[in-house]
Amino acid sequence: MTAARVLALGLLTAGSLAAQQPRSPSPTDRLIDALVARMTLEEKLGQLNLPSVDTRPSPQQLDLVRQGLVGGFLNLTGAAAARAAQHVAVTESRLHIPLLLGYDVIHGYRTIFPIPLAEAAAWDPAAAESTAHVAAREAAAAGVNWTFAPMVDIARDPRWGRIAEGSGEDSYLGSVLAAARVRGFQGSDLRATDAVLATAKHFAAYGAAEGGRDYNTVDLSERTLREIYLPPFRAAVDAGVGSIMTSFNEIAGVPSTANRWLVTTLLRGEWKYSGLVVSDWTAIAELQAHGVAGSRAEAGRLALAAGVDMDMTSGIYLDDLPALVRSGRIPVASVDRAVRRILRAKATLGLFDDPYHGASVEREAAVLLAAEHRALARRVAREAIVLLKNDGNLLPLAESAARHTIAVIGPLADDPGAALGAWLGHGDPRDVVTVLAGIRERAGAGVELRYAKGAGILDTSTAGFGDAVALARQAAVAVVVVGEAADMSGEAGSRSTLGLPGVQQQLLEAVQGTGTPVVLVLMSGRPLAVPWAAEHVSAILEAWALGVETGHAVADVLFGDVSPSGKLPVSVPRTVGQVPIYYNHKNTGRPPSQDKYTSKYIDVPSSPLFPFGYGLSYTTFGYSDLRLSAPRITPAETLRVTVTVTNTGPRSGTEVAQLYVRDEVASVTRPVRALAGFRRVALAPGEAQRVEFALTPRELGCYGPDLRFVVEPGRFRVFVGGSSAEGLEQKFEVTVAPRP
Numbered sequence: 001m002t003a004a005r006v007l008a009l010g011l012l013t014a015g016s017l018a019a020q021q022p023r024s025p026s027p028t029d030r031l032i033d034a035l036v037a038r039m040t041l042e043e044k045l046g047q048l049n050l051p052s053v054d055t056r057p058s059p060q061q062l063d064l065v066r067q068g069l070v071g072g073f074l075n076l077t078g079a080a081a082a083r084a085a086q087h088v089a090v091t092e093s094r095l096h097i098p099l100l101l102g103y104d105v106i107h108g109y110r111t112i113f114p115i116p117l118a119e120a121a122a123w124d125p126a127a128a129e130s131t132a133h134v135a136a137r138e139a140a141a142a143g144v145n146w147t148f149a150p151m152v153d154i155a156r157d158p159r160w161g162r163i164a165e166g167s168g169e170d171s172y173l174g175s176v177l178a179a180a181r182v183r184g185f186q187g188s189d190l191r192a193t194d195a196v197l198a199t200a201k202h203f204a205a206y207g208a209a210e211g212g213r214d215y216n217t218v219d220l221s222e223r224t225l226r227e228i229y230l231p232p233f234r235a236a237v238d239a240g241v242g243s244i245m246t247s248f249n250e251i252a253g254v255p256s257t258a259n260r261w262l263v264t265t266l267l268r269g270e271w272k273y274s275g276l277v278v279s280d281w282t283a284i285a286e287l288q289a290h291g292v293a294g295s296r297a298e299a300g301r302l303a304l305a306a307g308v309d310m311d312m313t314s315g316i317y318l319d320d321l322p323a324l325v326r327s328g329r330i331p332v333a334s335v336d337r338a339v340r341r342i343l344r345a346k347a348t349l350g351l352f353d354d355p356y357h358g359a360s361v362e363r364e365a366a367v368l369l370a371a372e373h374r375a376l377a378r379r380v381a382r383e384a385i386v387l388l389k390n391d392g393n394l395l396p397l398a399e400s401a402a403r404h405t406i407a408v409i410g411p412l413a414d415d416p417g418a419a420l421g422a423w424l425g426h427g428d429p430r431d432v433v434t435v436l437a438g439i440r441e442r443a444g445a446g447v448e449l450r451y452a453k454g455a456g457i458l459d460t461s462t463a464g465f466g467d468a469v470a471l472a473r474q475a476a477v478a479v480v481v482v483g484e485a486a487d488m489s490g491e492a493g494s495r496s497t498l499g500l501p502g503v504q505q506q507l508l509e510a511v512q513g514t515g516t517p518v519v520l521v522l523m524s525g526r527p528l529a530v531p532w533a534a535e536h537v538s539a540i541l542e543a544w545a546l547g548v549e550t551g552h553a554v555a556d557v558l559f560g561d562v563s564p565s566g567k568l569p570v571s572v573p574r575t576v577g578q579v580p581i582y583y584n585h586k587n588t589g590r591p592p593s594q595d596k597y598t599s600k601y602i603d604v605p606s607s608p609l610f611p612f613g614y615g616l617s618y619t620t621f622g623y624s625d626l627r628l629s630a631p632r633i634t635p636a637e638t639l640r641v642t643v644t645v646t647n648t649g650p651r652s653g654t655e656v657a658q659l660y661v662r663d664e665v666a667s668v669t670r671p672v673r674a675l676a677g678f679r680r681v682a683l684a685p686g687e688a689q690r691v692e693f694a695l696t697p698r699e700l701g702c703y704g705p706d707l708r709f710v711v712e713p714g715r716f717r718v719f720v721g722g723s724s725a726e727g728l729e730q731k732f733e734v735t736v737a738p739r740p
């Protein structure tokens, strides 16, 4: 038995806990009561204090731990360091309370998976659950017990760099993936040594920043908040997420970190969320810059009053709240409430029993980058690739007579950092198979493979074009790999344009100018507006940032070992001027048409370059026989929708069948389409499968004029197909009258 366990059990006994006697309150409640009763005010506020370490805690920080003035650290990783800090907490602090150890495990810890936006393109919740689980397994082995993921912000503006970290523009897809990732991180029992506490962030509407500029002002209606931005958080809460992080932004004048309505009335009251709420990095101090607090103390008072339990790196709760509590400006009861939530999270993780949560140097060495983790990374990376164009079936290369000399061109082709993407955890560029390496490995000895960078990502010089063009001329096919560096998306990675950075567009045009067929491989943390490429280049793959197995996955697809099956989780604009452009828009009173006085631009089509849900395959799929279980249902009923999906092409493939719904007339305006279900269907050539969806009140309802959720009687339409811009249609009615 560890010393910590002895001490923890000793404390339980000291709290006169009779663990064997089942009675209410629970043993955990009694442990927490016992601790809170013994804590000084400083120790209580210490639990609310979440500083960051610079790889390791400083001697001063360890002293704070000894004094009971730290509730947890972020960025303290590595089994040895984590164990050492926990050891200090549980053996040298007065109350032996273990630490929460938080880290941004966003798309993997060491085995880096596709960025979340890319993973969303797989439309595969089981895969998202698996990658989160593996990420948790690795992180926990390395001492982390809390991840600041999943990021569940809806992003309708691809200028916003953090679109890379989430699931794209749609609330339904975002909700399904949010729940899957929470399940993956937390498992069924947080005490398990391969589980970590998950955090749904950033609460809320961070993705609605004006102009897509990070940290910027948000102003939106409660309706849009509830319909679009909140559902993934609700899904995370319903999946049992243990923590929620408030966002940096304001909504309609109230910064989230000071928003009592958001954090307490809605989250805890309406949604019955009982986990902990943590601020974002220095967000409590930033209430001063927002202009709602005149001092640090006031900022702390506002945040605590709003319901924010833990102070990430402002140090305000610890430094400034004691005086406010002592003077009676903050009731000690509100401090106690926050302390209890943090202690409860620690208890739920089993930290009072095993403060190390199974972390050990041996386990860390065995688990990180395990072969099966890499295998999963490859599988999910393949699924995340979206085939945007494939004129004349240029792809797959294996079927093209032309594959005997391949020119690989472009700054991203051999860039392991870009493949890892934003938020790379402990990802190591040396672990990455780049696109060039993947193609080289797959092409084998019989193929002459040549590489030219052409230009750097942000270069302004075209000096390297000559080599690239010469190479392309000699080759049967040119694979041009261009896009964004890792730091061009993610936090503080907003862009005002959506094209290829630097001279990459010119590079692409120069290579295309040789007449050699071009396969364009885009790597980016956001959808890129590439109208020229969409018009001129024969084949386009969106390959995002796919993690350590990027090159293998891209080669698997290029050579046809798998058929691409990814579908866009976000609309691709033709130009930045169309932004925000999203498929589930409202109809307006003047939907775009040939008439002049309709809602459109005069200089660009109304449609996106590629619509939400779109993605090609090496085979084709047909939809037929769309049927509804009834022509009429009551508001409480569920409608079953069935359709036959057939592989009508020559190869095996997987289709993501999508169900959309439209409420044709309601008391408030409704989107022209809203995703309401999807299914991945793997089919051999000629094979057909009947696919069934359920439309429940949740998908059919809306927030009425009084903002209450209701299924309103009236006409509805459903669409089932392979993207948001196509599909078979059927109508049905919701009626209050009993069925005939």
Ligand code: BGC
Residues within 6 Å of the ligand: 074, 104, 148, 201, 280, 281, 491
């Ligand atoms: C980000 C969060 C992140 C936190 C801790 C902040 O800057 O907004 O998403 O979890 O840092 O690293």
